[in-house]
Amino acid sequence: MTALSKSWERAVVPLFILATWEVFSRSGFLPAALLPAPSVVLHTWGDWIFGFDETSQGNTGRWLADALSSATRVAAGYGIAVVSGVALGIAIGWWRWVERTVEPTLQMLRPVPPVSWIPLAIIWFGIANKPAIFLVFLGAFFPILMNTIHGVKTADRNLIRAASMMGATEQQLLRHVVFPAALPSIFAGLRIGIGAAWMLTVTAEMVAVKSGLGYVLWDSYYFLRYDLVLAAMASIGLLGYATDALIKVLMSAALHWQHGSTLQSREG
Amino acid sequence: MASIELRNITKIFRDAKRKRDLLAIDDVSLSVEKNEFLCLLGSSGCGKSTLLNMIAGFEKPTEGSVTVGGKAVDGPGADRGMVFQQANLMPWLPVWENVAFHLRLKGWRKADRRDAAQDYIDMVGLRGFENHFPAELSGGMSQRVGIARALLLNPQVILMDEPFAALDAQTKMDMQEELVAIWQKQRCTVVFVTHSVDEALVLGTRVAVMTSRPGRIRELIALDLPRPRDTTGPRFNDHKRHILNLIREEGLQQRQVAVA
Numbered sequence: 001m002t003a004l005s006k007s008w009e010r011a012v013v014p015l016f017i018l019a020t021w022e023v024f025s026r027s028g029f030l031p032a033a034l035l036p037a038p039s040v041v042l043h044t045w046g047d048w049i050f051g052f053d054e055t056s057q058g059n060t061g062r063w064l065a066d067a068l069s070s071a072t073r074v075a076a077g078y079g080i081a082v083v084s085g086v087a088l089g090i091a092i093g094w095w096r097w098v099e100r101t102v103e104p105t106l107q108m109l110r111p112v113p114p115v116s117w118i119p120l121a122i123i124w125f126g127i128a129n130k131p132a133i134f135l136v137f138l139g140a141f142f143p144i145l146m147n148t149i150h151g152v153k154t155a156d157r158n159l160i161r162a163a164s165m166m167g168a169t170e171q172q173l174l175r176h177v178v179f180p181a182a183l184p185s186i187f188a189g190l191r192i193g194i195g196a197a198w199m200l201t202v203t204a205e206m207v208a209v210k211s212g213l214g215y216v217l218w219d220s221y222y223f224l225r226y227d228l229v230l231a232a233m234a235s236i237g238l239l240g241y242a243t244d245a246l247i248k249v250l251m252s253a254a255l256h257w258q259h260g261s262t263l264q265s266r267e268g
Numbered sequence: 269m270a271s272i273e274l275r276n277i278t279k280i281f282r283d284a285k286r287k288r289d290l291l292a293i294d295d296v297s298l299s300v301e302k303n304e305f306l307c308l309l310g311s312s313g314c315g316k317s318t319l320l321n322m323i324a325g326f327e328k329p330t331e332g333s334v335t336v337g338g339k340a341v342d343g344p345g346a347d348r349g350m351v352f353q354q355a356n357l358m359p360w361l362p363v364w365e366n367v368a369f370h371l372r373l374k375g376w377r378k379a380d381r382r383d384a385a386q387d388y389i390d391m392v393g394l395r396g397f398e399n400h401f402p403a404e405l406s407g408g409m410s411q412r413v414g415i416a417r418a419l420l421l422n423p424q425v426i427l428m429d430e431p432f433a434a435l436d437a438q439t440k441m442d443m444q445e446e447l448v449a450i451w452q453k454q455r456c457t458v459v460f461v462t463h464s465v466d467e468a469l470v471l472g473t474r475v476a477v478m479t480s481r482p483g484r485i486r487e488l489i490a491l492d493l494p495r496p497r498d499t500t501g502p503r504f505n506d507h508k509r510h511i512l513n514l515i516r517e518e519g520l521q522q523r524q525v526a527v528a
Contacts (some may be wrong), residue, residue: 002302036504160324162356166370166421167346180360257360 036227045231048216056228061214067197067235070201070212073129074243077136078197085141085193086186089148094178104142106145114138114200132204132212144189151185152178184258187251194247198240213239270324270423271457277332278494279483281316292318293329294482304456305451307472309465309511316461317429323459324350324427337424342502346370349418351428357402357417363390363397367416388416391450407441415447419454426451428460432455432467444470448495465511469504470497477511479518486514 025037032040044055051061059066091098092106114135121131155178163177163238205214213232215268276522279293293315300306308316321327322334325344334341336348344350357366359502367374368385376384389398393515402410410432418426432440448471451458468475472491479486489511 058505157358158352158354158356159358161344162352162417163342163358163373165324165348165350166373168343168373172373176369177358180358183360184425233499240513255360257362257403259401259403 018263027247030040033224034226041230041234043225044225044227045234048228048231056231057221059228063235066211066213066216067239069209070205070214070236071239073132073136073204074079074194074213077133077201077258080133081137081140081144081197082190083194085144085189087149089145089186089189090152090174090178090182092145093149093152093182094174097201098168109209110142114196115203117266118204121204122208124125127210128143129209131208132201135200135204135208139200140193143192143196144186147189147192149180151182151189155181174189184255187247187255188191190247191251194243195240195268198236198243202236270300271304271337273333273335274298274319274323275333275335277319277322277329277334279315279322279327280330289483290481294484295332295456296483296485297332298476298485300455304453305448305460305471305473307468307475308459308461308478309463309468309475310478310483311463311480313514314478316463316478319461320347320427320429320461323425324348346421347423348425348427349413349421349423350432351411351426353430353433353437355402355407355414357410357413359402361396361401362401362475363405363413364383366402366413367420369417370421385416385420388396388420391419392416393446408443411435415450419450423456425457425459427493428458430461431462433463437508440467445496447471465508465515466499469493469507469511470499474509477514481507481522502526 021035022037022039025032025035025040036044045063047053047061048056048059049061049063054060088102092100092103117135117138118131121134125131125134157176159181160173163173168176201212202214202217205212206218209215213235216230217232217236220226220232273299277293277296278291281290283290296319308319310316315528318327322329323336323341325341325348341348358369360370364382366387366390367388368381369374370385371381389395392415394412394416396410397405397409402413405413414431432443435443444467460468460471462471469491475489475491477486477489478484489507491507493501498504502507
């Protein structure tokens with residue numbers, strides 16, 4: 001199949017939804033302010049980004065700054081979650097005593113919704129970036145942790161035997177066998193984690209900070225600017241999609257050895 | 269001096285679920301000389317792999333001692349190369365990195381590892397496949413990588429746990445021939461576990477016929493047949509008949525015990 005017809009395939013569903021939505025909005029079935037047509041949203045979004053006619057009022061031309069402050073929070077919280085989740089996951093998966101001592105506590109914290117930490121996060125960290133970063137961390141940490149543990153525990157024992165036959169120390173086993181063996185699972189966790197990270201940065205921005213895409217979304221809701229709400233939603237969706245695509249690129253580079261042996265490797 | 273010494277080895281497996289002990293190996297003593305090619309022959313479950321794993325250091329005897337080159341075995345180590353039934357290659361490393369894995373652990377530079385691996389890749393006939401990944405190799409090729417990896421350790425002893433069991437008949441014959449050639453060239457001691465009488469007779473300088481439950485060595489047979497071995501010759505068949513009779517007797521006794 002050619003590249004062109006492939007990208008056409010990807011566009012069919014979104015284009016169909018947009019077209020139906022445009023027609024529905026223009027039919028006057030609902031007041032235009034409650035469900036702005038895609039063309040209106042696009043116009044407002046354009047002004048938010050480029051600032052040509054101030055349809056987005058105070059937000060005009062400020063999209064990049066908003067997107068950057070959200071992305072910075074995601075990057076910080078996600079970065080901490082990746083390092084701590086992978087390290088702790090390997091420790092829990094490998095050493096039984098770590099599992100026995102640490103895991104019960106973590107499993108009790110896991111079902112607590114990250115959002116319910118907001119009051120405490122604000123008391124601890126104040127109204128600034130820190131509570132938002134903390135929430136992003138909470139959201140991304142557990143999927144990364146759980147998948148890393150799973151990856152370590154399902155590592156092939158025979159590979160560990162083969163490596164110790166070649167004289168590997170425990171530290172070398174972890175670095176040269178267990179970590180690469182767990183990598184496919186770790187990447188699954190990283191992809192779930194990045195989605196959670198975006199969800200939580202928006203939640204945090206609604207309450208704890210005064211900048212970012214989530215803040216604009218909530219602020220516009222107060223002023224009944226549903227076109228801006230939708231533009232903010234679309235922005236978050238696109239950024240989430242882009243970061244996930246970035247992780248997928250990293251993944252296929254790191255897991256190129258799976259080429260031809262898994263279903264995943266069929267993807268172009 | 270003997271290369272490998274097994275003295276009065278007994279192994280009892282604790283079956284925690286059924287709360288009983290299983291005597292897997294009962295007072296086995298065996299010494300393997302330097303440059304010998306010893307085949308441990310027995311049916312599945314006779315404890316031959318357990319014995320091999322004890323020499324490798326993956327398992328500890330309940331009683332008795334294992335020494336290799338005069339040193340007591342207390343864990344796996346690079347002085348004993350092992351070739352497994354499944355090749356057990358690191359799927360994320362290309363062929364040459366798998367062969368040179370030991371050097372990676374020793375912190376060698378990439379270029380040096382690559383050079384060192386080449387000799388062994390050539391030795392097992394895999395030139396041209398250096399950059400293939402394990403998922404791209406056939407079963408026989410994977411086993412060749414496993415053998416090259418064990419040879420690169422330059423070990424005193426090579427332990428092989430039914431390495432050709434999963435291969436087709438033709439590939440198996442080729443691999444057996446090559447293994448004998450490598451062994452003759454490298455002058456190392458080989459302990460080879462198999463359940464195939466023919467394989468043991470084609471490869472070994474000695475065959476230890478094992479009986480099962482508990483595992484014991486029934487008879488040690490020295491083979492002075494010329495190589496390459498003629499699998500249809502009368503002396504080969506005399507040995508084969510003798511070993512098959514041993515196995516058959518053993519089977520009869522087991523069944524009588526079971527009935528009584």
